[in-house]
Amino acid sequence: MISEKIILQRLERQCARAEYCTADIRRKALKALEGDADAAERVVASLLADGYVDDRRYAGAYVREKSSISGWGRVKISAMLRAKGIDRSVIDDALGEIESPKASARLSRLAAAKASSLQGDPAIRLKLLRFILSRGYTYEEAASAVQEVL
Numbered sequence: 001m002i003s004e005k006i007i008l009q010r011l012e013r014q015c016a017r018a019e020y021c022t023a024d025i026r027r028k029a030l031k032a033l034e035g036d037a038d039a040a041e042r043v044v045a046s047l048l049a050d051g052y053v054d055d056r057r058y059a060g061a062y063v064r065e066k067s068s069i070s071g072w073g074r075v076k077i078s079a080m081l082r083a084k085g086i087d088r089s090v091i092d093d094a095l096g097e098i099e100s101p102k103a104s105a106r107l108s109r110l111a112a113a114k115a116s117s118l119q120g121d122p123a124i125r126l127k128l129l130r131f132i133l134s135r136g137y138t139y140e141e142a143a144s145a146v147q148e149v150l
Contacts, residue, residue, distance in 0.1 A: 004039045007032045008046055015052035019061045023085040025053050059086050059094035067098045071110050074098065076136020107137060111145040125150060 010032070011025060020028075025047055029040035047053045059081055066072040066080070074095050081091045114131050118124045125146060132142035 008043050019058045021058045021084050059090050063094040073137030111149045115149045
């Protein structure tokens, strides 16, 4: 079995290159330490204490990436962060970073692009609505975007 110190150093290098949440690091530590839960918790505690892992920082980076690059809405982002075990208050703070005018413009572009690919389809309204909802936008946002595009 690889020593706890070596695993800690590996995880420090990984965390220096990319953001990870506590749950992801705990899973990686457990796997690397072959299921030794006590050692994994010590590694995670060390990474948290040294600032390598910070769920607030992770949530902020995740929200920025998924909203601006992937075009996801607040609902989907929130659900994915909850699935990673991020605290609700941290998620709410991170979602506050989404700039509403930019998000609305992104939703409009997304809806327009999808609508153009569905031209002539008799179920365009339903398919467009379903598509926007699958991207994590609220029903109100989706209905407004569909109305605007059609």
